[in-house]
Amino acid sequence: MTRYDLALIGFGGVNRALAELIAERGDVLEAELGFALRVVAITDLRAGSLVRTDGGGIDLAGLLAVAPGELDFSGWEGGSPEPRNEWVIREVPADIIAEATFTDPTDGEPALSHVRWAVEAGKHVCTTNKGPVALHGQALKDLARRHGVCFESEGTVMSGTPVLRTARRMFGGLSVHGFEGIMNGTSNYVLGRLESGLSFAEAVAEAQALGYAEADPTADIEGHDVQLKVVILANEVLGADLRRVDVPCTGLSALTADDVRRAAAEGLRWKLVGSATRRPDGTVDARVAPVALPAEHPLAGIAGPGNAIAFHTHPLGTVTVGGPGAGRIETAYALLSDVIAIHEHTAAGAVPGAGNAILAKAHRV
C-alpha cells in the first residue's frame, strides 16, 4: 500500500473539511484508491502549528473533536503557538502540501509563497486559492515541472466539480475554442430571486442569510470572483496568457430588477457569464458580464446557487459540466481529487512534462 504524508497549510473551513473526509472516509479511500493518507502537519494563523510524523501522524478524530474557534496547538505534543508556515512547508517531511489559507486574491499572498516554498522543497502542492493560479499559474507550473513535482488546483474553479480536469483529460483530440460559465453561486442566486420579484437589496440579504453571500458581497456580485476564474480557465483550457486586467468585468449592478423581470417575461434569463473565445489569430477574448440567455442556451437552466461551464469544442460541439461551485466539503473534495491526480502521476512514474523524471515521493507501507 502506498501512503502519502500531507501537510495542511491553513486550517479554516476547507482543510478542516479535508481532515474530516480523511478521518471519515479514509478506509473507503484506501480500498478504492489503493493509497493511504496520513496528515503529519497542520498550520493555522490562529491555532498555531502541529507536527506529528510518528505512528499514524496527527490524531484527526481528537483534533476534530475541538470546535474550530477553540483550537490552540500550543499545549499539544508537537504543537506550537506559531503557524511556522515556511518551516513546516520546507522542513517537515511531507509528500504533499494542501494549501488552503485565507489569501488576498489581488497579490496571491500568502498562498503564492507557500506554493513556491513547497515546490522548491520538492513537494507536490494542491491549492484552492485562486490568487496564485490566476496571477502566476504558468510560472508555478513551470517551477513545479523543473522540480519534478505536481501543482494541482482543481478547487480554484467550481470547487470539487471536476471542470479543469475534465477539460484537460476528457477532451483529447478536440479543439476547445471557447467557454461560457456561471461560476459564482451568489450572483446566480440573486438573479433568480430578482426574477421571482425581490428587490436587489432583498435578494442579497436573503443570499447572506442562507450563507451564499459574504458580509461584503461585492466580489461575488460585481464579478471580480468570476474574473479570476476566467483567467484561470482561459489560461488552462485555451492556452492563453491572460492577466486580470485583460478580462473586462461588468457586474450585476449594471442591471436593474426590472431588466431581469422584463427579460424573464420574454423567455430570456439574465446570467452573470464569464467567457473566453479564441480568435482566428490565436489570441483570446475574455470577459465577465451579465448576458440575457435564450431558454435553449445550456446555461439558461442553471438555477439557484448552481454553477456550470459550457465548453465549446470542435468537432464534438458544446459539453456542459454543472455542479456545486462552493462549500467547504465540496472544496475539500477538490483537494482530495488533486491528491488522486498526484497519485496517478506518481504511480505512472512520471509527472507530465517533467521529462519523465521518476518520482519517489510516496511511501510503501
Add this chain to the structure above:
Amino acid sequence: MTRYDLALIGFGGVNRALAELIAERGDVLEAELGFALRVVAITDLRAGSLVRTDGGGIDLAGLLAVAPGELDFSGWEGGSPEPRNEWVIREVPADIIAEATFTDPTDGEPALSHVRWAVEAGKHVCTTNKGPVALHGQALKDLARRHGVCFESEGTVMSGTPVLRTARRMFGGLSVHGFEGIMNGTSNYVLGRLESGLSFAEAVAEAQALGYAEADPTADIEGHDVQLKVVILANEVLGADLRRVDVPCTGLSALTADDVRRAAAEGLRWKLVGSATRRPDGTVDARVAPVALPAEHPLAGIAGPGNAIAFHTHPLGTVTVGGPGAGRIETAYALLSDVIAIHEHTAAGAVPGAGNAILAKAHRV
C-alpha cells in the same frame, strides 16, 4: 512515435466519420496525443472488405472521395466483395477493432460476435453498439481482462460526450449513489415542441424532418433506447448487474400534449428520464419514465435534442454532464476517445485489472 493500426468493422455513418476525423485531423492528433493512427482494414455489409497493411494503410482520402452508397471494394487492391468480418477481425494484424455495425439491440448481434472474436484474437476493441454492452457488458469486460486487452464503449451513452469516462475517472473517492438522465434527443425534442403547442403527431413529424427521429420512432419515443442506456450506466457506474427486463419502461405515449402544456404553465417540465438509484441493501432500482421536473432540477433546462446526465454523489453532490447525444461525427469522436483511452492504458504498460500484464500492442514507428 507510437502507431495503432485500426480495423473498422461496419462502414456506415459512424466509422466513415471516424475515417474523416483521422484523415482531416490526423496530424493534429499526432502532435497533441503522441500517437499515429493507420487504418489497415475496413469491412462493410454492402461495400465488402478492404485490407491494406503496407505503407500508409488504406488511402482514406481516396476512399472518402467515393459517395457512401457507391463504395464497392471488389475492384480495389486488397478488396473483396465479401465483408469477411470474422477473417478480418481474427487474422488481419490490427491493434484495435472499431466496431460500428448495424446491430440488433435485442440480441446484440452481429456486434457481440465481433467483440468476442477481437478479444479472443488479442485485439483491443471499441464499439458504439449498445446491444453487446447492455446485454453482456460484464462478461465482455472479464473476457477482455483475461486476454489483456481493453474493451471501450464510451459511444454507447450520449455519443462522444464523455459521461461513462467522466463517471469512471473524475469521481475518485466519491460514492455515486444514483443518476438521472435525458439520454434520448428525439424524445426530448418532441417534448419541447409539445410545450410550444404542437400535437404529438406534428412534433414527431418535425423531428423526423430535422433528422432527429427515424422513420419508425418507437424505440426513441417509447424509451427502449434509453432503457438500454440505463442498463449500461447502472452496471458501469453503480456496479449493478441489471438486464433490460429489470428496468421498467414507460414511454411518451403515457402522456398527452395537454399534460405537457398544463405542467409547463405551472413551471414544470415533462422529461423522459432514465434513472437508477442504489438502495440501502445495495441493490439498484432503475427505470425509464416521463417525469415532471421542477424548474430548478438540473435536467429541467435541457432543451431541444440535448442530452444530460445528473450523477448524484456523496459528498460532492450532484454533477451534471450535458452535450450531444447523437450524430455521426459526435459518435465517431467517442471511438476516438476510446482509442485515446486504450493508448493511455497501453502507455502505462497495463490494462486496469489485467494483473498489470505488459501490453505490446502498439508499433514504434
